[in-house]
Amino acid sequence: MSEDIKRILIVDDEEDLCEILQFNLESEGYNTEIAYSAEEALQKDLSKFNLLLLDVMMGKMSGFKLIDIIRKEKKLDVPVIFLTAKSGENDMLTGFNLGADDYITKPYSLKELIARVKVALRRSSSVSKAKKNILQFNEMILDLEAKTLVIDDEKVELTLKEFQILRLLFENKNKIYSRDEMLETIWGDNVVVTNRTVDVNITRLRKKLKQYGEYIKNRPGLGYYFAT
Incomplete structure (x- = not known):
């Protein structure tokens, strides 16, 4: 049907x-x-x-x-x-x-x-x-169309890569993404960056997410995920 x-x-x-x-x-x-x-x-x-x-x-x-x-x-x-x-x-x-x-x-x-x-x-x-264009977790709201993040009614400035990382993890809660998978998905094959680039962006993102930063977890040897 x-x-x-x-x-x-x-x-x-x-x-x-x-x-x-x-x-x-x-x-x-x-x-x-x-x-x-x-x-x-x-x-x-x-x-x-x-x-x-x-x-x-x-x-x-x-x-x-x-x-x-x-x-x-x-x-x-x-x-x-x-x-x-x-x-x-x-x-x-x-x-x-x-x-x-x-x-x-x-x-x-x-x-x-x-x-x-x-x-x-x-x-x-x-x-x-x-x-469908809005992802929300408690008072954290991610607008996929406007590419904006609001936490507790306050807009949080994200770089494009930070937004893309958050969206990837947020849309697929509890799914673990390895650093290589994140590099391929977000940076693509034509950009030469290292796994350390993912870690740096995750660290900055966690700080910007304030109390929600703790929801981005790292499984040693496997990768990152948004835990709920």
């Missing part, structure tokens, strides 16, 4: 409604799955979906409880749209406070629903692309 096809999970105990939603969403080119209860939804790998459509009132576990588990226990930021008959202002506020991206009350127009689904997916896609 193409990675461009968005996957949507419908979680609702009304089978007829689920079938209508599935038909219309798949007509728009989306791939959909159905769970007829919150418990059934939790049996699935929710991280593989691009969007969840949740009812609020379902059997033993409500949609509110489900999103609470998704956000707090599973730590997933997958977009969620509530589709529910609970139209009270307090219900809507509860949904948003629990981490919903949208809240649509029944009955609703299928055209409006599909429009809101497209907006949620587009917004999520934009956020995902932005996140």
